[in-house]
Amino acid sequence: MRAEVLCIGTELLLGDTVNTNAAYISSRLSELGIDCFYHSVAGDNPERIQSAIGTALNRVDLLIITGGLGPTDDDITMQAVADYFNTKLVFHAEPYKLIEKFFRSRNREVPEKAKKQAYLPEGAEVVFNPVGTAPGGIWNIQDKTVVVLPGVPEELYAMWEGTIEKYLSQYSEFTITKRFLKFFDIPEGSLGEEIKDLMESPNPTVAPLVAEGQPNIRIAAKAKSAAEAEAMINIIENKILDRIGKFYWGRDGDTIEEVVGNMLSAKNMTLSVAESCTGGLISSMLTDVSGCSSYIKLNLITYSNETKINTLGVNAALIEKYGAVSEPVAKEMAEGIRKLVGTGYGLGITGIAGPTGGTYEKPVGLVYIGISDGNRTKVHKVNINSAFPRKLIKQRSSMYALQFLRQFIKKAD
Amino acid sequence: MRAEVLCIGTELLLGDTVNTNAAYISSRLSELGIDCFYHSVAGDNPERIQSAIGTALNRVDLLIITGGLGPTDDDITMQAVADYFNTKLVFHAEPYKLIEKFFRSRNREVPEKAKKQAYLPEGAEVVFNPVGTAPGGIWNIQDKTVVVLPGVPEELYAMWEGTIEKYLSQYSEFTITKRFLKFFDIPEGSLGEEIKDLMESPNPTVAPLVAEGQPNIRIAAKAKSAAEAEAMINIIENKILDRIGKFYWGRDGDTIEEVVGNMLSAKNMTLSVAESCTGGLISSMLTDVSGCSSYIKLNLITYSNETKINTLGVNAALIEKYGAVSEPVAKEMAEGIRKLVGTGYGLGITGIAGPTGGTYEKPVGLVYIGISDGNRTKVHKVNINSAFPRKLIKQRSSMYALQFLRQFIKKAD
Numbered sequence: 001m002r003a004e005v006l007c008i009g010t011e012l013l014l015g016d017t018v019n020t021n022a023a024y025i026s027s028r029l030s031e032l033g034i035d036c037f038y039h040s041v042a043g044d045n046p047e048r049i050q051s052a053i054g055t056a057l058n059r060v061d062l063l064i065i066t067g068g069l070g071p072t073d074d075d076i077t078m079q080a081v082a083d084y085f086n087t088k089l090v091f092h093a094e095p096y097k098l099i100e101k102f103f104r105s106r107n108r109e110v111p112e113k114a115k116k117q118a119y120l121p122e123g124a125e126v127v128f129n130p131v132g133t134a135p136g137g138i139w140n141i142q143d144k145t146v147v148v149l150p151g152v153p154e155e156l157y158a159m160w161e162g163t164i165e166k167y168l169s170q171y172s173e174f175t176i177t178k179r180f181l182k183f184f185d186i187p188e189g190s191l192g193e194e195i196k197d198l199m200e201s202p203n204p205t206v207a208p209l210v211a212e213g214q215p216n217i218r219i220a221a222k223a224k225s226a227a228e229a230e231a232m233i234n235i236i237e238n239k240i241l242d243r244i245g246k247f248y249w250g251r252d253g254d255t256i257e258e259v260v261g262n263m264l265s266a267k268n269m270t271l272s273v274a275e276s277c278t279g280g281l282i283s284s285m286l287t288d289v290s291g292c293s294s295y296i297k298l299n300l301i302t303y304s305n306e307t308k309i310n311t312l313g314v315n316a317a318l319i320e321k322y323g324a325v326s327e328p329v330a331k332e333m334a335e336g337i338r339k340l341v342g343t344g345y346g347l348g349i350t351g352i353a354g355p356t357g358g359t360y361e362k363p364v365g366l367v368y369i370g371i372s373d374g375n376r377t378k379v380h381k382v383n384i385n386s387a388f389p390r391k392l393i394k395q396r397s398s399m400y401a402l403q404f405l406r407q408f409i410k411k412a413d
Numbered sequence: 414m415r416a417e418v419l420c421i422g423t424e425l426l427l428g429d430t431v432n433t434n435a436a437y438i439s440s441r442l443s444e445l446g447i448d449c450f451y452h453s454v455a456g457d458n459p460e461r462i463q464s465a466i467g468t469a470l471n472r473v474d475l476l477i478i479t480g481g482l483g484p485t486d487d488d489i490t491m492q493a494v495a496d497y498f499n500t501k502l503v504f505h506a507e508p509y510k511l512i513e514k515f516f517r518s519r520n521r522e523v524p525e526k527a528k529k530q531a532y533l534p535e536g537a538e539v540v541f542n543p544v545g546t547a548p549g550g551i552w553n554i555q556d557k558t559v560v561v562l563p564g565v566p567e568e569l570y571a572m573w574e575g576t577i578e579k580y581l582s583q584y585s586e587f588t589i590t591k592r593f594l595k596f597f598d599i600p601e602g603s604l605g606e607e608i609k610d611l612m613e614s615p616n617p618t619v620a621p622l623v624a625e626g627q628p629n630i631r632i633a634a635k636a637k638s639a640a641e642a643e644a645m646i647n648i649i650e651n652k653i654l655d656r657i658g659k660f661y662w663g664r665d666g667d668t669i670e671e672v673v674g675n676m677l678s679a680k681n682m683t684l685s686v687a688e689s690c691t692g693g694l695i696s697s698m699l700t701d702v703s704g705c706s707s708y709i710k711l712n713l714i715t716y717s718n719e720t721k722i723n724t725l726g727v728n729a730a731l732i733e734k735y736g737a738v739s740e741p742v743a744k745e746m747a748e749g750i751r752k753l754v755g756t757g758y759g760l761g762i763t764g765i766a767g768p769t770g771g772t773y774e775k776p777v778g779l780v781y782i783g784i785s786d787g788n789r790t791k792v793h794k795v796n797i798n799s800a801f802p803r804k805l806i807k808q809r810s811s812m813y814a815l816q817f818l819r820q821f822i823k824k825a826d
Contacts, residue, residue: 019435019452022432026425026426030428036428040453041451041452055468072605073612074620209429280688281697283693284691287692287693288692292716298713298720299714304710307754390701394697394701
């Protein structure tokens with residue numbers, strides 16, 4: 001089965017919105033083993049939408065359309081699809097009830113324009129939208145399958161996972177399963193050398209990628225079943241981990257904040273963080289993990305020197321002598337927050353996020369990360385690329401801090 | 414002149430890469446006043462690339478192709494373009510010299526595969542690549558203009574700005590200038606009503622958009638010069654602000670954290686934040702703004718009840734009676750952090766980020782935001798969509814908190 005993703009929206013053609021929906025759908029089709037042969041984008045224009053539908057249905061069997069299902073006048077996708085197939089729009093009571101409920105919960109009547117969201121081309125099956133008012137549609141028509149979904153990413157994702165994935169699995173003969181292995185602190189260039197032979201394998205394929213400045217490896221296997229593909233991947237994964245396993249920290253959707261969170265939960269340990277240059281980002285990452293309240297009690301963003309001294313108990317003379325961005329200050333921040341909150345681990349971070357404030361000796365991107373467990377305090381010095389924007393320096397610093405924390409906790413085992 | 418952007422690359426169709434190039438090119442075409450009517454994507458397959466070129470040249474005058482100019486075997490774009498036009502590839506000495514120079518600087522011979530990058534279809538003009546080895550090409554052929562550029566974003570950007578923009582400006586009589594107006598807390602549906610008449614204007618065009626769940630308005634003007642377009646936009650902007658100016662908070666790239674930061678700087682006021690459900694995200698947003706150290710001294714992530722009571726001085730009996738997620742607790746958090754840090758404003762936030770922890774009375778997404786200036790404390794209750802993932806609930810809550818803070822500071826004027 002050959003698929004095409006057609007995204008509708010003038011905002012895409014003006015470059016105001018990046019087309020993440022096409023990537024999402026392609027990625028999910030690939031998991032189903034359905035080949036996506038084309039993406040296309042057309043604006044909110046009836047003729048051009050119909051022309052794009054025609055082009056697509058001449059070259060593929062499955063057309064997935066997103067966008068243009070909202071209540072405003074320029075949302076015309078359902079009408080354009082109906083017109084293309086010379087059919088009319090018909091009213092559906094079930095989605096209308098949900099639209100009514102949505103507005104009633106806001107103490108409002110259903111606006112005239114919102115009513116059109118309950119209309120689908122004749123013969124189309126309603127796709128329930130668990131997070132918005134616009135239902136989607138699926139038809140089998142003229143030997144083709146057409147799926148229409150909203151362009152709002154959260155709605156699209158919820159409907160794909162709730163309905164579409166299961167529906168499309170009937171068309172898939174084999175499956176492509178991918179696994180991403182994530183590494184940290186691997187010496188530059190050595191990853192490519194270590195897996196050179198494996199990269200020549202046609203199935204599973206092995207490819208190096210870079211994410212957040214760190215190397216990942218993608219293993220992709222094509223097989224009749226997910227179980228078979230997984231088994232093929234496991235063999236390759238084992239070979240890779242035999243060679244460079246000591247740099248490995250997670251796979252697929254694993255995040256460093258989850259990995260660290262799981263380690264803390266498993267050890268029944270708590271953590272407190274004192275952030276300067278990252279300004280709350282490390283805390284925000286840690287609290288993205290559901291259940292983090294079992295190991296996070298109180299974190300501090302000690303942005304000023306005064307709060308480092310008065311709240312964390314950092315020695316003022318050290319700041320005077322070495323500056324706030326220095327190894328001894330990171331050390332005392334880690335020890336200070338740990339003592340203050342009474343946690344098992346304490347993490348302190350101080351650095352120069354830029355774009356101003358850098359000097360020759362202490363450039364933008366210089367970051368010190370202190371980690372303490374009460375017996376032992378370790379301080380890491382990191383130099384992030386000075387040319388990076390402030391937000392990216394904060395992100396990389398946070399990622400390094402949590403990676404070093406993971407190594408610290410692991411070493412304690 | 415009608416344009417299409419065709420991006421080549423199987424990684425796009427697998428969903429491994431998001432197509433930012435199409436958005437970049439569209440945005441730049443729009444500035445040149447060239448209408449982009451379609452985007453398309455094809456994989457690294459000769460027949461499908463040629464088919465996509467044919468489809469495009471049947472519907473547009475200007476085709477911009479990116480991707481597939483690298484040295485590896487799956488980089489076949491130049492060959493496919495030559496084949497489509499029944500012409501052959503010819504060698505160009507100038508780009509070859511640069512390829513040689515690139516490898517010589519790395520003490521390497523030019524690999525056999527890299528040589529193909531010096532070959533372009535007969536009749537095509539070379540586009541110099543200042544940051545990589547692959548040159549691009551421009552042809553005028555069969556009444557059409559075809560531009561081929563690399564898919565590596567930095568190379569694409571450098572070549573667009575270095576060569577393509579100037580080249581295409583000959584085709585453009587007009588420039589399109591855009592302005593985005595950002596609003597908050599506008600009663601649902603009323604924005605469309607308020608600007609209904611303006612939305613009928615053909616130039617400038619006025620369109621409602623949604624960003625982070627809040628309405629934006631895009632005004633786009635087409636004129637002979639940017640100055641003329643700006644003047645046209647100003648007229649419409651004034652009309653809009655006359656009607657709904659009280660909901661307006663920023664334009665274009667403005668962020669709420671910058672707007673709040675500028676207000677604090679202008680008033681020479683300081684702020685402290687006590688976060689529970691947002692877990693540091695508000696602090697991280699505030700510290701994304703360079704220079705924030707003049708108004709941020711110390712923020713706290715008080716995740717546990719104990720730290721709300723012991724550090725912020727929230728009355729334990731209130732938590733007992735109303736729960737940690739409640740109006741009185743948000744109020745005391747705001748007042749408590751303000752007093753503790755000694756700032757002009759204090760902000761406290763408590764809510765249920767989910768996915769667990771919700772009840773019928775207090776569902777996931779329920780958030781209380783307290784703001785105090787010592788004289789006055791205001792608490793807002795917000796219900797974020799319970800179906801949103803945890804991270805999105807944190808994001809929306811943080812955005813609301815900073816928007817309410819902006820309103821609070823403004824009201825004090």
